[in-house]
Amino acid sequence: GRQASPVHLERLTNQMLRKRREAAQFESLLDESRLAIRRITQMEVARGEMTTCVSHLAASTRRCYGVDTFVSILLKMEKDGYVRGYNAPSHDSTKKGMLSHLLKCCYAVCSTHGRSHLCCYPDAGDDHGKLRHLLRGRAITKTQLIDAAMYAPQWLDIVQDYLQWPGLKSAAWYFRAHMNDYFWEEERTVIARYSPIEPADFRDGAFDVAWFWDAYNTLGEKRFGIVYQSAKYLASSSQHRRAQLFADAVTGKLDIDRIEQEIREKRNRDRLLAYALIPIADRADVLHRYEFI
Secondary structure, three states: OOOOHHHHHHHHHOHHHHOOHHHHHHHHHHHHHHHHHHHHHHHHHOOOOOOOOOHHHHHHOOOEEOHHHHHHHHHHHOOOOOOOOOOOOOOOOOHHHHHHHHHHOEEOEOOOOOOOOOOEOOOOOOOHHHHHHHHOOOOOOHHHHHHHHHHOHHHHHHHHHHHOOOOHHHHHHHHHHOOOOOOOHHHHHHHHHHOOOOHHHHHHOOOOHHHHHHHHHHHOHHHHHHHHHHHHHHOOOOOHHHHHHHHHHHOOOOOHHHHHHHHHHHOOHHHHHHHOOOOOOOHHHHHHHHHHO
């Protein structure tokens, strides 16, 4: 492509830029740009470890579409993990880095989930039925699907319907809400559907007991455990550990003596917060914890 092609492609696919008043002129180019973006992503997803002639363009893409692209990335990633943390794609990105980037910016084209952070541009096409058709005969595990949906939450609706796991989306957002992290506006909107607790309070360590048990009981212990393990893909570092720690505490999986020792030795705030969530044994336990805190 031309030297300025990556810049133009980013401007066309970057939702934040397109929301600006001066970007209204791009609307007439969206249909044409989608054709180009689809071809670029097809070529890049099919790559091996070597870069392609469109790698620099794929790196500039901020939004691509289609459950077929989603499935292609799943198949190419096989059982490799996704890049966690800051992933700045460039013309010489590794296969893992580039496919992680494309999965993050890959959205469904559907007519049932609305115009939101999780799905956009209603159109005939993408749903769990199409995902089922594309995965027929493919060796993709449930864990791989959950990992991908946690890494790119815009796929949670379709993956939840495909797996027939009611409560998957709620559990995923439970983990996201209980991380010590910043929330985007779209994320705050989604979290508000599940909990009356303010996002700022979640950051400070608040815990929504009702939300947790609703998600846990709806999914069941085994399925919740899979989402628990995949929660690492929601965070850039170890921020998911607090949500996991809270889940372990409220389900009685933490040893109270060991937690007390860790609190004394490490002065760890998250462990102190989790300490209060461990089920109370009796009145004497209440007094003991009060004195300990």
